[in-house]
Amino acid sequence: MTVGVSGISDRVRSRGLGSFVLVLILCLAAGCGGGGSAAPAPVTPPPVSGPIWTQGVYQPASTFKDFCSVVRTGSDSQGRPFPDKAGSLAQELFWLRSWTNETYLWNTEVADQNPASFTDRVAYFNVLKTSATAASGKAKDRFHFTLSTADYLAQVTSAPEASYGAEIKVFANSPPRDVRVLYTAASTPATELVGGRPKLARGARILTVDGVDVVNGGATQAEIDILNRGLFPRTAGEAHTFTVLYADQTQRTVTLQSALLVEEPLNRQTVLTTPTGKVGYLLFNTFSPYSSEKALVDAMASLKAEGVNDVVLDLRYNGGGLLAVASQLSYMIAGPTRTAGRIFERLQFNAAAGTTNPVTGGANNPTPFYSTGLGFSVTNGAAIQSLSLPRVFILSTASTCSASESVINGLRGIDVEVVLIGGTTCGKPYGFYPADNCGQTYFSIQFNGVNQKGFGDYPDGFAPANASSAFVTKIPGCSVADDLSRDLGDPAEAMLAAALGYRTTGSCPVAPPAGQAPARTVDTGTPIEVSGRSAAAQILRTMRDLRLPTQTPGGS
C-alpha cells in the first residue's frame, strides 16, 4: 500500500486553508482593514508536521525529492540550476527510504527503520542496505557509499591531476612498510632518464621520501605528512626526493617534479612473435576516460594489420569505467558473427521493477555488442575493426573490477573462450546511477549485470580454474601472482609467460615463478594516508586496493 502524491497535496491544501482562516480571524480580531494605523500582530504559522512513518508503507520517492533542509541556490558546475525546494530533514530521510525501496537491488532485504530515529542523512543512508553476506562470508553489499555532491562534481571532470606518472601501491602500510611502483606512463616525470635509466620503474620500492624512512619511519604525524605529500603530490611543480630500490636490487636517489597528467588508458601495446603465430598484448588500465574508445579502436586495428592470432588483454589494474567501451572491446575481440543478435549485458533490477528500469523509468534495454564508434572519441557510427577470435587471454588481479569483469562475463556469454591468468577478480557484477538529493550524492547498488546466458552471479569474483579459493567463479586458466620483477609486456613476466605457456601447452606453470609480488599485502596499523588526493580519488585508489567497504567516506 502506498499513499499517493495527492494525499500530501490535499494535506498541504487543507493546511493552507486553515492558515487562511486563522489569519482572517486574527485580522478581524486586530481590526485590520478598519483604517487603523497599528501594524497587524505577527502571525505564527502552525508547525509544519513531517511525513508519518508507517512500517512497510512507502510513498513515492518523487513525493520527497528535492525538498531540502538546506536549500542550494544557483547552478552546479554543469550549469544546471539546483532543483532544491524548502523542506526538512525528515523529507530528505523519507526520500532516501522510498528511493531505496524503489531502486535498491536488494530492497526486500532492507530493514524499514523509522527516519525519526535519525538526525543525520548519511547515518540513515548507511543503514539502507542489506546486511546479508555472500557465500564467502563477505558482506553482500560492499559498495554502498555517499559523497557530498560538490565533492562528486569536482571529480566528474577529465581535468588532469598532479602526478609523477607512476602508479604507486602501498602493499603494507604499517612498519615495515612496503610501497612500490606498479607501472609508469611514458613521457612523464617518472620516466625521465637519469644516467640512462628512468627515475621510476615497475617494481621499484620507495625507501625514503624527502629524508623520511618509508619502511620504518613515520612515527609522528609530521613524518606521515611528509610521506603523503611526497608520494601523492597535491599540485604540479612539487619536487620531492626519493631513495629507490629497483627490481634489479640497485639503489639510488632521484628527485621527481610533479606535473598535471591525464592517465592514458592504454599504457602499452606490443606484438609478440611466437612459433605458432603473433600474439597481441595490450595493457589497458581504465575504461573511464572518453579517450579509451579511440585508444582501443586504434590498437585493435593495428593488431589486425599485424595479423595476430591471439590476444593477451592485460586488465590486472583495470578497475572499470564505461560499460559501452567494454562492450566495444568485446566486439572487437569476438567479431560480428559471434556477436550478431546477442547482447553484451542486461541489467537486472529488483523484482518489483519488472521490465522497467526503475531509475530512468524507461524500458530496460540491454547493452548490445557495440560494433561502431559511439562518439566518445571515435565518430558515432564509424566502422571499427574486429579480430574475430574464438578465445582471449585476460590477465587479472583483485584490482580487475566491474566493467573489466563485464568483458570476461560478456564474452563467456557468447562462448568466446576466456582464459584467465593471474588472481581472483574483485567480484562486482553490480552498478548504480549516482543520485543527488539536496547536495548529497548517493551510490546505492541498483542493478546486477548479466550476460547473454543470464549469468551474472560472481560476487566473489572470477578465478582461474586452479585457484585454491572457494566460492569464486572458476574459469579456465592459471593462478599466477603479479610479477613485479619484470616489466609489463615482457614475455618473461610471470603472468604473461603463463598465458603464452598455456597457449602452447594448455597447462599452467608447475611452480609459482620466482620474483613475484611481496608476500604482505595491505594491512592495518598506522596507515600512510593518501591525503594528497581528493576524497573521491582516495576512494578510487582504495577501491583498487580492495579496501572500499570500510574506508569510504559515508560508507559503512
Added chain:
Amino acid sequence: MRLFLLAGALGLGLAVLSGCHLLSSPSPAVIESGDREAEARLRRALEQELGRTPVDLGPSDPSRLSVITVLPVPPGPLEDRSLVLPSVFRLQIRGGICGLLREQTGVFIPLSDLRCEVVPQ
C-alpha cells in the same frame, strides 16, 4: 509539338514531385565551413536542449559531418560500471529549414537562424 508539350508536362510533374520529396524528406546537412558564429549558435542550441552548459562535443566536425555527439557528464572515479553514452544529434534540412534531430528522442529542433548546406551524397 503535342509530343513535346506532353514531355514538358511530364517533366514538370516529375520536377514538382521531386521538389515535394525534397521538401518533405530530411537531408543530412552540415554548417558552412569556417562559420564560427554558426558553430557557436549550434553549441548554444545543444546546451539549451540538454539543459547544461557548457557542453563538450565528441569527435564531430559539423562543417564536415552531419552527425554531432555531445559528451555526457564524465563519470566520476567511483563509477566503475558507468552506463553513460554520448547524446547523438544529426544536422538536417527539413522543408528548407536547418535543424538538429536528437536521435534518442526523435525530436527535431529547428534552427532558423542557422545556414546549412546539404551534404553531397
